[in-house]
Amino acid sequence: MNRRGTNSASSKFALIATLVCMGPAMAQLPALPPGAARPGGPPAAGAQLDSSGLPTENMDDSEAMRARLGANFANIMRPPLQADAPEPPPDPRNFEGTWYHEDSLVMYMARDMFGIPLPFTPEGRKVVQRRVDSIRNGKPYLNASAYCIPTGQFWQFDLNMPFNVHQSENLMELQFEEYHGIITIALDAAKAPPAGYMGRSVAHWDGDTLVVETSGFKEGMWLTSRGSSVSKDLKLTQRIRKVKTGNRWYLEMIYTIDDPTYYTQPWSYARRYAWRPDMTLFREYNCEVQTGAKDGVDASLLPEPTN
Amino acid sequence: MVCTRYLYRYALMLYLAMSGGVLTQQSIAAEPMTLEGTWKLSTPQTAFKPDGGSIPFTQKGRQRYKEDKRLQAQRKLDEYDYATARCASPGLPRLMITPERFRIWQRPSVVTIRFEWNRLIRQIDTGGLIAQKRVGQGNGGPNDEALVGRAVPISQGKWEGDTLLVTTEGFSDNTLIDDLVPHGYDMKLTERIRLRDQDTLEDRITIEDPEYFTKPWRTVVTYTRQPDEIFPESVCLDSVNLEHWPPGKGQ
Numbered sequence: 219m220n221r222r223g224t225n226s227a228s229s230k231f232a233l234i235a236t237l238v239c240m241g242p243a244m245a246q247l248p249a250l251p252p253g254a255a256r257p258g259g260p261p262a263a264g265a266q267l268d269s270s271g272l273p274t275e276n277m278d279d280s281e282a283m284r285a286r287l288g289a290n291f292a293n294i295m296r297p298p299l300q301a302d303a304p305e306p307p308p309d310p311r312n313f314e315g316t317w318y319h320e321d322s323l324v325m326y327m328a329r330d331m332f333g334i335p336l337p338f339t340p341e342g343r344k345v346v347q348r349r350v351d352s353i354r355n356g357k358p359y360l361n362a363s364a365y366c367i368p369t370g371q372f373w374q375f376d377l378n379m380p381f382n383v384h385q386s387e388n389l390m391e392l393q394f395e396e397y398h399g400i401i402t403i404a405l406d407a408a409k410a411p412p413a414g415y416m417g418r419s420v421a422h423w424d425g426d427t428l429v430v431e432t433s434g435f436k437e438g439m440w441l442t443s444r445g446s447s448v449s450k451d452l453k454l455t456q457r458i459r460k461v462k463t464g465n466r467w468y469l470e471m472i473y474t475i476d477d478p479t480y481y482t483q484p485w486s487y488a489r490r491y492a493w494r495p496d497m498t499l500f501r502e503y504n505c506e507v508q509t510g511a512k513d514g515v516d517a518s519l520l521p522e523p524t525n
Numbered sequence: 526m527v528c529t530r531y532l533y534r535y536a537l538m539l540y541l542a543m544s545g546g547v548l549t550q551q552s553i554a555a556e557p558m559t560l561e562g563t564w565k566l567s568t569p570q571t572a573f574k575p576d577g578g579s580i581p582f583t584q585k586g587r588q589r590y591k592e593d594k595r596l597q598a599q600r601k602l603d604e605y606d607y608a609t610a611r612c613a614s615p616g617l618p619r620l621m622i623t624p625e626r627f628r629i630w631q632r633p634s635v636v637t638i639r640f641e642w643n644r645l646i647r648q649i650d651t652g653g654l655i656a657q658k659r660v661g662q663g664n665g666g667p668n669d670e671a672l673v674g675r676a677v678p679i680s681q682g683k684w685e686g687d688t689l690l691v692t693t694e695g696f697s698d699n700t701l702i703d704d705l706v707p708h709g710y711d712m713k714l715t716e717r718i719r720l721r722d723q724d725t726l727e728d729r730i731t732i733e734d735p736e737y738f739t740k741p742w743r744t745v746v747t748y749t750r751q752p753d754e755i756f757p758e759s760v761c762l763d764s765v766n767l768e769h770w771p772p773g774k775g776q
Contacts, residue, residue, distance in 0.1 A: 314632070365770050367762060368644075384630040384637065389755050391630075393639065393646055398614075400644040402755050414758030437771060498635055499648055499655065502614075502675040506643075507699070510611025510765055511603070524773035 299466075304495050306467050310426035310460055313390065316498045317469050317491035318380040326350075326444040330485040331472070342447065342480030348523070349445025359522035361440050364515055366397055366505035368415035370439030371432065371454060372473070374399045375489065380497035390421065390428070395500040403430050417454065430456040449479035467493035557651075557684040560636065560718065564726050564748035565626045572703040573622070573730070573744040580706060586737035589707040597705065608676070608700050612761035614645055616676035616700030617693055618714055618730055625759070626751055636682060636689065643761040649682040649691055674710055676700045691716040702732065709736040724750040 306315050329335055338346070352358050362369045375381075379396040390403040403419040404410035410420050413434030421430040435450040448454075455474040460467065468490040476484040508514045582590060596605040603610040608619075615623070625641040634652025639645075674697035682691045693714040702708050712734040721727045726748040733741040762770075 360769050360772075365762060365767060367760060367770065368758065382637070384632075384639075386753070388753075391639065393637070398644050398646065400639075400758070402758075404755055409755055411755045411757040415760065416758060499650060499679050500646075502677060504614045504676055506611050506613040506762060507607070509767075510613060510762060511607070514611070515767070515769070521769040521774070522772055 299492075299494060299496060303493075306460065306493050311423060311428075312385065313383045313428070313458070313460060313469060314385055316380050316382050316494050316496075318494040318497055319376060319378055319489060320492045320494075321490065323376060323378060324442055326442050327446040327487065331487045334485070336485055337482040339478075339480055339482055342449075342477075345447050345480065346445050349440075349447070352520070352522075353444060357520050359445075360515065360519045361522070362415065362437070363397075363440070363443075364509070364519055366509040368399060369397065370435070370441075370448070371401065371416065371456070372439060372441040372448075373443070374401070374416075375471070375491070376442065379503075380494055380500070381491075382498060382500075393500075395497075396503055397505060398503050403428075417452075424457075427457050427459040430454075430458060432456070447480060448475060448477045451479045452477040461490075463490075469493075557631075557689065558687045558720055559631055560629045560689065560720065560726060561631045562726075563626055563628045563751040563753050565751050566622060566624060567725070567747040567749045569624050570622050570746075572705065573618070573732075573746070576743040576745070581739040581742055583735075583737055583739055586707065586734075589737070590705060593701070593705045593707060606701055606704070609704075612643060612765055614643075614676040614700070616696070617647070617678070617680075618716075618732070619701060619703055620645065620647060620677065621728055621730070621746055622703065626756065628753075628756070639756075641756040641759055643759050645677070647677050647680070649680040649689070651682040651684070651689070655679065655681065673697060680714075680716075685717075688717050688719040691718060707737055708732075708734050711736055721747065726750070 306312075327336065336342075349359060363373060368374070374394055374397065377396055379394065381392050381394040381399075384391045384393070388404065388406045388409050390405065392401040392403070394400070399416075401416050401419065402411065403421045405421055407420045410418055412418065413436065415436045417432040417435040419430050419432040421428050423429070432454040433452070435452055438447060438449045439452075440447055453476040455476070457472045457474075459470050461470045462468075470488070470490050472486055472488050474484055474486045475481060580586075580590075593605045596602075607613065608615045614620070620640060623640055623642045627638050627640045630637040630639060634650070634654055636649040636651055638647040638649070640647070674695050676697060676699065678693050678695040680691045680693040682689050684690070691714075693716075694712075696708065696710060696712050698707075698709045700708075702712075712732065715731040715733075717727075717729040719727055728746045728748075729743065730746065731741050731743050732738065768774075
């Protein structure tokens, strides 16, 4: 232990445990019941596999995890929204406020939102097969989450931690609790900043739907914690609108993946993010304390081959 | 008649001017000043300049400060300032002298300071969200006393005229006040943030920590308004030589 009280051993243990599961966000989950399979392990008994051994159903692993944990996975840490909570801004083009992915985490994506198997190229299938095998063998790979590098839109939005939206005439800025992530969306292409890990996002309105187009990604990205992937050649389109379902407000997002390196044709999936003004104030996510240390990212996670 | 008409007009103008003035004053009282915009330190600085010229260290505070200077001279950054060594959050109040820009988003319940450097944010609760228990554990609220402190706790703010009065407690002891000055768990910050003029933001900071300072000490920092531009993605870890990042490194 150094002078400032950083316990290297406990830090490593926490990091390994969480990364093997799904990244640092899981650090706050309660321990699994004795004898329960660890999330991120082999597919649940009875899960269907296709001819190459990849799970064929989107939800198999998520459902298995929910069964193990015995409750709605995301809401374990979060009480329901209070009845007197404020409403979102009435303007359908104003997305400001706090939103939260409270649905179960999808651990692996094999089908699009219409139930059609993903159209992998041989290269795309090879990458995801490699990652599934690495987890099955108990030797998962390092990824952006492990380093606390910006993870890409998919992982950033999916994990069950809130984000705040601020917007002005030319800018929409999404601030995430997790990884202290930021996604900036230029509403004027001429004012968009250079591309980064999160690419370069430019948006326009189609009625009350914001159409966000992002490209120029610095690295390929993991879509999910079990290795669903996109290459850096991705062109991502997100169609975002504010909708009310029953008495709940959501931001609905339809993601369209156009990545000719890993997929033979574009495909889409959908998510919704619940209105949660009670989550506006974030918990601190200071992950570089661990990952920026010389021995911060433990060798229990292996560097992923690139060929 | 003409004279009467002029008198009437004058009286009306006087009334409107006076009532307008009253309305304006009421508006100022009811609606806080907007601090929104993009700001940058007026003068780059890595240390706070205390009013009165010196920091009132306790014996322990002075020892730690000297030790930090010794480690700095030996370039053992990770032993006294691991926030800088590891790209971790520098914490408060040090974030307020980051050399890069920051943008203020001011909303009725929360003022958010979004720093360009490494995508950090600071949140100031101006709507009583913590008091209303509208936040979960880990936010620095009253239920969190037993939890570890934070580099950047949630601050509590209230408007006093044109000044945002901000108090912050609940720190960890893992960060420095600036590039050398230490603090402990019990540090308390009181800040008075206001527009000195439309293009100058002022933050008058009072620092208290009886473990390290014999009395509260004060400093003033000013910022100059910048054009509103979208910040590029900032990833400090890109400047650190991580063993296996980016993917494919060493293969």
